[in-house]
Amino acid sequence: MKIQGYGGNGWFITKMEQLINWGRSRSPWPLPYGTACCGIELMATMASGYDIARFGAERPSFSPRQADVLLEAGTITKKMTPVLKRIYDQMAEPKWVIAMGACACTGGVFRTYSTHQGIDSIIPVDIYIPGCPPRPEALLDGLVKLIHKIEKEHPLRKQAQALLQES
Amino acid sequence: MNLERRVRICLESNALSVEETAGDITVTVPAGRLVDSLMALKEHPDLKFDFLSDVIGIDNLDLFRKKKGKGKAAEEEPPEKKVKAPPPPRFEIVYLLLSLESSERLRVKIQVPENDMTVDSVTSIWRAASWPEREIYDLFGINFLGHPDLKRLLMWDGFKGHPLRKDYPLEGKGETRRLVYEQEKIR
Numbered sequence: 040m041k042i043q044g045y046g047g048n049g050w051f052i053t054k055m056e057q058l059i060n061w062g063r064s065r066s067p068w069p070l071p072y073g074t075a076c077c078g079i080e081l082m083a084t085m086a087s088g089y090d091i092a093r094f095g096a097e098r099p100s101f102s103p104r105q106a107d108v109l110l111e112a113g114t115i116t117k118k119m120t121p122v123l124k125r126i127y128d129q130m131a132e133p134k135w136v137i138a139m140g141a142c143a144c145t146g147g148v149f150r151t152y153s154t155h156q157g158i159d160s161i162i163p164v165d166i167y168i169p170g171c172p173p174r175p176e177a178l179l180d181g182l183v184k185l186i187h188k189i190e191k192e193h194p195l196r197k198q199a200q201a202l203l204q205e206s
Numbered sequence: 207m208n209l210e211r212r213v214r215i216c217l218e219s220n221a222l223s224v225e226e227t228a229g230d231i232t233v234t235v236p237a238g239r240l241v242d243s244l245m246a247l248k249e250h251p252d253l254k255f256d257f258l259s260d261v262i263g264i265d266n267l268d269l270f271r272k273k274k275g276k277g278k279a280a281e282e283e284p285p286e287k288k289v290k291a292p293p294p295p296r297f298e299i300v301y302l303l304l305s306l307e308s309s310e311r312l313r314v315k316i317q318v319p320e321n322d323m324t325v326d327s328v329t330s331i332w333r334a335a336s337w338p339e340r341e342i343y344d345l346f347g348i349n350f351l352g353h354p355d356l357k358r359l360l361m362w363d364g365f366k367g368h369p370l371r372k373d374y375p376l377e378g379k380g381e382t383r384r385l386v387y388e389q390e391k392i393r
Contacts, residue, residue: 117383118362152369152378153361 052199056192063107063133064189066095067182070106072126075113077140077172084175094182103129108185109162112172114142115155127162133194137166137181140173147171207252209310216250217243232313240316241326247303247312248331255303255312258328261338263346264298267372270320295319297348301328318348327353345370 069091073081085091085099100106103126115123127136138158141147144167146156158164165188168181193199213233214221220243222234235243247255297318304311318325327350328335339350340359347368350356358365362383367374 117381118360120383151376152374152381 052195052202056195059194060190060192063192063194064095064186066098067108067135067185067189068098068100068106069096069108069110069137070101070103070126070130071099071110071112072123073110073112074115074119075140075142075172077112077143080172080175080178081110081112081139084178089175089179091179091182094179094186096182103127104131106130107134108182109134109136110139111136111143111158111164112139114147114149115158115161116153117155118153120155120161123158124161133192135165135185135189136162137168137178137185138164139168139178139181141169141171144169209312212250212252213247213312216246216253220246230311230313232315234315234317237316237318237325241328241331244301244303244314244328244331247314253305253310253312254307255305255310257304257306258332258334259302259304259311261328261335261342262300262302263342263348263370264300265346265370265372266294266296266298269294270296297323297346299325299342299348323347324349324351326351327356329353344368347371 071078071081071085073079083089091097096108103109107130109127109130111123127134136158138144142149142154143158144164146154148171150156155161166181166185168177170177173181210224210226210231213231214224217233217235220235220239222236224234225232244255247253295317297320299316299318301314301316302311303314316325325348327339329339329350330352336354337359339353340356342348343350343353343356344358344360345368357363361369365381365383367379367381369378
């Protein structure tokens with residue numbers, strides 16, 4: 040007898056996805072990759088005044104292997120690009136990237152020979168936060184937007200499709 | 207005795223010119239006598255410039271071109287002045303010295319023409335000159351003879367060009383650092 044809940048986006052799959060997303064979105068552990076003045080705002084956001092821990096990101100992960108969110112805060116020079124790529128590659132799935140500040144998004148005021156014009160040409164970026172540097176509120180807003188984005192993801196879509204084909 | 211007199215006595219004929227700007231003294235020495243001059247300034251009992259603050263490179267491209275008669279300014283200059291002043295060499299290197307004993311400061315300048323871009327390294331006198339000289343080598347392309355480890359300091363290895371030269375475009379020439387990992391290198 041076929042159980043209705045197993046097939047496709049049935050009850051079990053969707054509930055399991057909700058559970059996974061609940062866990063992922065409530066604990067987006069950041070890897071603080073502060074390379075410029077945005078790093079100072081990042082520190083302020085992590086301190087008690089703004090308290091990023093309210094959104095589950097209380098554990099800054101200084102190893103890419105235990106991090107979920109790459110918080111790229113600051114200018115990326117062309118010399119630095121292989122390092123950033125490598126750190127992104129070392130992070131385990133699932134992983135997200137927040138580009139904090141004008142430099143990380145577009146290169147900012149540094150339209151020069153030494154500065155990489157936006158990190159999205161090296162690694163995929165989920166959230167862009169404008170500002171030079173952005174205020175802690177802006178960073179928290181970006182984190183909340185990322186949390187909403189994580190909640191809408193379908194981590195079991197592949198498995199669901201496989202089940203759909205079987206049934 | 208004021209500093210200018212003492213510097214003149216110490217350097218003798220090596221002091222090509224001694225100028226004072228805003229209370230600081232700039233002395234120009236011939237590039238070939240650089241190490242001797244700096245050594246003399248360091249060892250002289252009346253001066254004792256024992257601390258090297260910084261080494262700076264200058265690119266005088268605009269002046270260089272104007273004096274050569276390519277720009278508008280050369281036409282505006284009176285003819286007698288035009289004959290007198292030879293075109294200044296394109297590059298200059300400035301050594302900022304400090305005497306820890308008397309707290310006096312001195313600028314020592316050498317001129318580096320474009321056709322002879324090699325200067326003696328002063329790392330034998332001050333180890334501190336190592337990184338500033340590497341920086342100048344990196345960004346201006348001036349070679350330092352006798353430097354223990356002359357390689358690029360700020361730009362990556364394999365970078366072509368010298369970005370602080372005035373004829374280098376500000377936004378670069380589209381250089382990117384290639385993503386090379388160790389595994390790729392082994393293959």
